[in-house]
Amino acid sequence: MFLMFVVWLVVFVGIFRGWRWTPILALANLGYTLLVLRIHMTDPIPLNF
Amino acid sequence: MATPTASRWSMPPERAVLLSRVINIVALLGLIGVLAGSLHLQFGVGEQPCPLCIVQRSGMVGLAVGPIMNLLWGMSPRHYALSILAAVVGAAGSTRQILLHIADPADPGYGPAVFGWHLYTWALVTFIVAVVGCALLIMWQAPFQAGDRGVLHDVHPLRPLVAGLIVWLSLLVIIWVFIDLAVIGVYILPECGLGECPDDPANTAGLAEPLGWIAVLSAGVVSAIIALVLERRWRSRQASGA
Numbered sequence: 001m002f003l004m005f006v007v008w009l010v011v012f013v014g015i016f017r018g019w020r021w022t023p024i025l026a027l028a029n030l031g032y033t034l035l036v037l038r039i040h041m042t043d044p045i046p047l048n049f
Numbered sequence: 050m051a052t053p054t055a056s057r058w059s060m061p062p063e064r065a066v067l068l069s070r071v072i073n074i075v076a077l078l079g080l081i082g083v084l085a086g087s088l089h090l091q092f093g094v095g096e097q098p099c100p101l102c103i104v105q106r107s108g109m110v111g112l113a114v115g116p117i118m119n120l121l122w123g124m125s126p127r128h129y130a131l132s133i134l135a136a137v138v139g140a141a142g143s144t145r146q147i148l149l150h151i152a153d154p155a156d157p158g159y160g161p162a163v164f165g166w167h168l169y170t171w172a173l174v175t176f177i178v179a180v181v182g183c184a185l186l187i188m189w190q191a192p193f194q195a196g197d198r199g200v201l202h203d204v205h206p207l208r209p210l211v212a213g214l215i216v217w218l219s220l221l222v223i224i225w226v227f228i229d230l231a232v233i234g235v236y237i238l239p240e241c242g243l244g245e246c247p248d249d250p251a252n253t254a255g256l257a258e259p260l261g262w263i264a265v266l267s268a269g270v271v272s273a274i275i276a277l278v279l280e281r282r283w284r285s286r287q288a289s290g291a
Contacts, residue, residue, distance in 0.1 A: 001103050001241050005234030008110045012227050015117055023131055026114050030138045033107045037142050039245065040100040045148050 004033055062195030069124050069192040070200065070215055073116040076182065077222040080113050083175055084229045085265050087168060093261015096160050097240055097250040101146040105172045106233055108139020112179055113226045120219045123197035129183040136183070140176035143169045201283060209284075216283055220276035221269075228268040 007029040014022030060068070087106065090096045098106065115132030119125065146169040150158045158167045166174075200219045203212060240250055256264055 001100065001246050002234065002237045002243055004103075004107050005110070005230060005237060008107070008230055009227075009234060011114060012117070012230065015114070015121055018122070023118070023127065026111065026131055027134065029107075030111055030134055033104055033111070033138050034141065036107075037101070037104045037138075037145065040104070040248075041145060042248075043149060045152050 001036060004029065004036060007032070060191055062191060065189075065191035066124060066195045066197045067211075067215070069186070069189075069197075070120060070219065072186065073119045074215075074218050074222055076179075077113060077116050077226060079175075080109060081222060081225050081229065081269075083172070084109060084226070084233075085268075086163070088229065088232065089261050089265045090160065090168070091236070092264055093256050093258065094161070095253040097252055098246075099146075099159060099250065100246040100248060101142050101149075101169070102159075103237065103241075103246060104142035105139050105146075105169065108135055108142060108176065109172070110226070110230050110233075111135025111138065112176070115183065117223050117226070120223065121199045121201065123199045123202075124192040124195070126187045126193060129187050133180050133183045136176040136179040140173055140180075143173040143176065147173060213280060213284055217276050217280040220279050221272050224275050225269055225272040228272060232268070 007025065011022055011026045011029065014025060084106070087098070087102070091098060112132050112135045114135065115128040115130075118128040118131070122128070146159065150156045150167070150169075160168055163171065200216050237246070240246060
């Protein structure tokens with residue numbers, strides 16, 4: 001989870017420095033955030049949709 | 050075929066960019082408010098964030114990337130699109146947490162309620178408002194057609210006082226988000242180390258009122274000072290024509 005915020009810090013530095021690949025890194029980090037969410041979805045939710 | 054003419058509602062491109070910048074600054078201030086509230090809960094009250102809360106914080110930080118790119122790189126629909134995607138990721142986290150706690154009517158929810166709702170519910174509201182706001186701003190084409198390259202590279206300089214104020218405000222909110230992000234990142238280490246965070250972290254004593262708010266808001270004072278120094282440097286570079 002620490003890595004998620006390290007990558008955000010790199011994204012911010014990239015925006016300041018004008019690195020053009022920064023949006024790609026931001027997208028990758030959003031994907032990683034989703035993966036972390038999936039890992040933590042351990043409890044079943046008893047809802048009947 | 051008739052060419053579209055400017056309606057009486059159309060706005061000069063420079064003014065559209067200025068208004069867009071103000072909207073982006075206000076949006077970042079709103080995000081700072083949400084982050085400051087969560088940091089106050091962590092350091093002032095001592096309520097440590099759960100893994101799903103950290104996922105939502107990551108979504109909030111991602112939400113800030115679009116407006117920051119708009120301010121520093123120039124207005125673009127791609128930047129708003131990035132914020133929409135971040136809002137969807139954050140909303141997935143808050144929806145998951147809401148479902149976890151509404152499934153059992155006896156479940157009191159995680160953490161204290163603020164104005165009747167838990168923080169993850171407020172987070173979902175924030176993400177939905179962000180999606181709607183970004184979608185509306187994408188529909189407004191005028192700022193994208195002005196050739197904007199960001200507050201630090203104005204093609205059509207505004208009056209010096211207004212331009213300086215916009216640059217200072219932009220830098221203030223950007224640096225403030227950056228400091229909040231650094232604080233969130235650093236304080237994950239003692240709770241989670243380099244791996245995954247515990248599902249139900251132990252709470253700490255907290256700084257209590259008003260010390261908690263002073264600690265959280267001091268990031269704003271530091272940001273204001275750094276922004277002032279950078280704005281002065283930008284102004285002198287403008288004056289020398291560099």
